[in-house]
Amino acid sequence: MIFSSGYILLALSAVAAAQDVSLRTVKRVFDEALVPGNLSMTFDPKVLLEVTFPQTTGRPITLHAGIHLPRNATAGPPTFSVVSPAGNGPFVVAAVDLDAPTPQTRTSAQIRHFLGGNFVRELRDPLLLANNTPALTEFHQPTPPAGSDPHRYVFLLFEQPKAFNTQTLVTPATSIVQFNISQFAGAVGLGQPIGGTFMLVGPDPPASV
Ligand SMILES: *[C@@H]1O[C@H](CO)[C@@H](O)[C@H](O)[C@H]1NC(C)=O
Numbered sequence: 315m316i317f318s319s320g321y322i323l324l325a326l327s328a329v330a331a332a333q334d335v336s337l338r339t340v341k342r343v344f345d346e347a348l349v350p351g352n353l354s355m356t357f358d359p360k361v362l363l364e365v366t367f368p369q370t371t372g373r374p375i376t377l378h379a380g381i382h383l384p385r386n387a388t389a390g391p392p393t394f395s396v397v398s399p400a401g402n403g404p405f406v407v408a409a410v411d412l413d414a415p416t417p418q419t420r421t422s423a424q425i426r427h428f429l430g431g432n433f434v435r436e437l438r439d440p441l442l443l444a445n446n447t448p449a450l451t452e453f454h455q456p457t458p459p460a461g462s463d464p465h466r467y468v469f470l471l472f473e474q475p476k477a478f479n480t481q482t483l484v485t486p487a488t489s490i491v492q493f494n495i496s497q498f499a500g501a502v503g504l505g506q507p508i509g510g511t512f513m514l515v516g517p518d519p520p521a522s523v
Pocket residue numbers: 347348349350351352417
């Protein structure tokens with residue numbers, strides 16, 4: 315009995331280490347890292363957003379909120395999944411760096427690392443999201459400057475408003491620097507995010523001599 319419940323606990327913690335499994339935990343970790351305040355948004359997730367980075371060798375890495383990844387594991391582009399019965403989409407996914415150029419001096423934040431709409435559930439894998447339109451901002455790998463502390467890279471999922479594809483506030487030509495996701499969300503009617511997660515990524519380690 316004791317053995318088997320210990321086994322279950324171990325199995326659960328292995329899952330928890332790999333990806334987000336609890337909305338309450340995701341919200342708590344966002345709050346502890348002061349992410350909602352820096353986003354100027356309410357973060358009260360209704361669904362789990364899974365963000366998965368393919369790796370050149372080994373298994374893909376699925377984020378859990380607050381995971382610290384080496385920069386070379388974040389080349390991407392990531393894939394997105396939604397764990398919940400809620401809706402088929404379409405959804406908008408956004409990713410921003412809150413800490414550019416450094417967490418102490420966030421003068422160029424937010425940097426927009428991804429913005430794409432028209433994500434719908436895949437037929438062959440209903441958790442996976444797919445879009446068949448180009449993103450407004452294709453994925454940019456994190457590039458925190460040498461010497462910086464790790465940055466918070468936040469991924470957010472929104473329900474897509476009807477007129478989203480006619481907005482012109484952000485196009486592929488728009489600078490990715492000094493973006494404000496809260497202002498953008500307000501202007502185009504995205505509302506508050508329904509899901510999200512984030513990772514911490516620092517600069518590459520100095521080359522060894
Ligand atoms: C934004 O994040 C920074 C760094 O974590 C923190 O010092 C600051 O209090 C946050 N601001 C808000 C409004 O939450």
